[in-house]
Amino acid sequence: MKSMGRTDLPPEQQRALRSAVRWEWFTIGYTVVTIVLIAFVVGGSQAMKTAWIEDMLSLIPQISFLVALLLIRRKPTRAFPYGLHRAMGVGHLVAGVALLAIGGSLAVESVLGLLRAEHPAIGTVYLFGQTIWLGWFMVAVMTLIVVGPFFYGHAKAKLAPTLHNKVLFADADMAKADWTTTVASVVGVLGIGLGWWWLDGAAALFISAGIVWDGYKNARSAILDLIDQRARTHDDAEAQPLIGRIVDALEAQPWIGEAGVRMRDMGQVFHVEAFVVPHRRKVTVAQLEAARHAISEMDWKMQDVVVIPVTDLPDETERRSRVAG
Amino acid sequence: MPRVLRILAVASLALALTGCGIPTDPEGTLARIDADGTLRAGASPSGALVRVSGDDVAGSLVDLVEGFARSRGAEVTWEVDSEEALVDALESGALDLAVGGMTDQTPWSDRVSVTRGFTGIDGAEDTPVVFLLPMGENATQSALEAYLDEELRR
Numbered sequence: 001m002k003s004m005g006r007t008d009l010p011p012e013q014q015r016a017l018r019s020a021v022r023w024e025w026f027t028i029g030y031t032v033v034t035i036v037l038i039a040f041v042v043g044g045s046q047a048m049k050t051a052w053i054e055d056m057l058s059l060i061p062q063i064s065f066l067v068a069l070l071l072i073r074r075k076p077t078r079a080f081p082y083g084l085h086r087a088m089g090v091g092h093l094v095a096g097v098a099l100l101a102i103g104g105s106l107a108v109e110s111v112l113g114l115l116r117a118e119h120p121a122i123g124t125v126y127l128f129g130q131t132i133w134l135g136w137f138m139v140a141v142m143t144l145i146v147v148g149p150f151f152y153g154h155a156k157a158k159l160a161p162t163l164h165n166k167v168l169f170a171d172a173d174m175a176k177a178d179w180t181t182t183v184a185s186v187v188g189v190l191g192i193g194l195g196w197w198w199l200d201g202a203a204a205l206f207i208s209a210g211i212v213w214d215g216y217k218n219a220r221s222a223i224l225d226l227i228d229q230r231a232r233t234h235d236d237a238e239a240q241p242l243i244g245r246i247v248d249a250l251e252a253q254p255w256i257g258e259a260g261v262r263m264r265d266m267g268q269v270f271h272v273e274a275f276v277v278p279h280r281r282k283v284t285v286a287q288l289e290a291a292r293h294a295i296s297e298m299d300w301k302m303q304d305v306v307v308i309p310v311t312d313l314p315d316e317t318e319r320r321s322r323v324a325g
Numbered sequence: 326m327p328r329v330l331r332i333l334a335v336a337s338l339a340l341a342l343t344g345c346g347i348p349t350d351p352e353g354t355l356a357r358i359d360a361d362g363t364l365r366a367g368a369s370p371s372g373a374l375v376r377v378s379g380d381d382v383a384g385s386l387v388d389l390v391e392g393f394a395r396s397r398g399a400e401v402t403w404e405v406d407s408e409e410a411l412v413d414a415l416e417s418g419a420l421d422l423a424v425g426g427m428t429d430q431t432p433w434s435d436r437v438s439v440t441r442g443f444t445g446i447d448g449a450e451d452t453p454v455v456f457l458l459p460m461g462e463n464a465t466q467s468a469l470e471a472y473l474d475e476e477l478r479r
């Protein structure tokens with residue numbers, strides 16, 4: 001796991017990537033165990049059922065991360081001259097759309113249940129000579145599994161910026177918010193226990209609204225990168241600060257008068273097109289190579305860098321004065 | 326956020342310890358059976374499990390329902406009808422319970438609460454037989470299942 005397409009990963013990123021892969025496998029293992037545990041107790045509670053399906057859905061980002069990782073490590077070929085970096089974005093989009101669609105159908109289901117005033121039924125189990133209400137087991141299982149996402153959520157959230165990986169970031173973000181799902185399902189079950197049947201449907205609606213929101217955020221972020229928005233930070237919070245640094249580095253070269261940059265996120269690595277207006281009419285190959293090299297050296301994420309001498313900068317490029325925005 | 330979790334943990338623990346009131350019936354079926362001293366049960370004929378002759382209902386399921394009612398100090402008033410009519414009556418709240426040799430594969434589970442399947446009932450042997458209840462009357466279901474566990478596992 002030393003390279004990523006054309007890029008050789010620096011030691012810090014290699015370590016982070018190995019760690020991320022371990023955490024993803026750990027998460028998959030943990031989630032499979034929770035899915036099996038919940039299967040034993042799911043019963044008639046809509047909130048439990050929704051939380052259960054959410055658990056299943058939460059596997060998609062991890063699986064798509066691991067699959068995409070196999071693809072994006074390949075070097076560019078003649079058939080795929082940009083490498084396969086978009087695989088990460090495609091995985092991100094698939095995860096987002098799945099969350100959106102299934103979350104939506106779960107939300108409709110819980111609203112219909114509430115409108116029809118369906119009273120959820122939870123029976124008992126016979127264990128060690130005792131008849132015990134299944135609701136207590138639901139509460140116990142959910143209380144037991146609430147701790148996991150805290151650990152792997154925070155661990156992955158630390159790795160995501162180092163790797164500039166949006167799937168990992170979104171995954172960590174969802175894991176960190178996972179406890180709200182658990183709390184909601186426990187509230188729903190206790191509601192049933194107290195005879196407040198509507199609390200279960202309300203909890204299910206809350207959980208499915210969370211799934212829809214996650215789906216919307218993920219699908220949106222994936223689509224924006226796939227249609228080549230200006231590169232942004234791993235959390236989409238602001239324009240990628242590297243753009244400004246590239247412009248500065250180019251304009252520091254004595255032969256360049258003005259520079260403008262177009263940079264897109266290929267998923268983890270960037271594709272940089274730098275337009276430069278030279279002071280004189282003649283530009284040497286050595287000068288262009290030096291400029292290109294300076295940009296590539298700036299950060300491991302600079303996968304594909306082209307420097308193009310022009311007489312006027314294209315309007316849509318980022319320049320020194322505009323980068324702030 | 327951990328504070329929310331802690332509050333919830335304490336609340337569930339408190340409910341579990343004082344948990345005699347959980348689960349509760351949203352429509353109060355069990356409390357009504359206890360207060361009125363009558364359990365309105367429906368029966369649909371099914372071999373040795375539910376035998377109907379004239380006004381008289383008998384059979385091993387009938388005995389179990391009457392035993393359950395007795396354990397709560399109540400009498401059973403029987404109504405004999407087809408399964409679908411019994412399910413309708415459970416849905417409208419006209420019945421508290423229905424038997425008729427339905428198994429745990431019963432398709433009525435969409436409309437009424439279905440108990441666990443109980444084996445070892447005379448005349449059914451290894452077939453898991455279920456009892457039907459109004460949807461979501463979880464206290465009634467818990468009480469009935471607890472009674473049946475005790476009765477059938479002795």
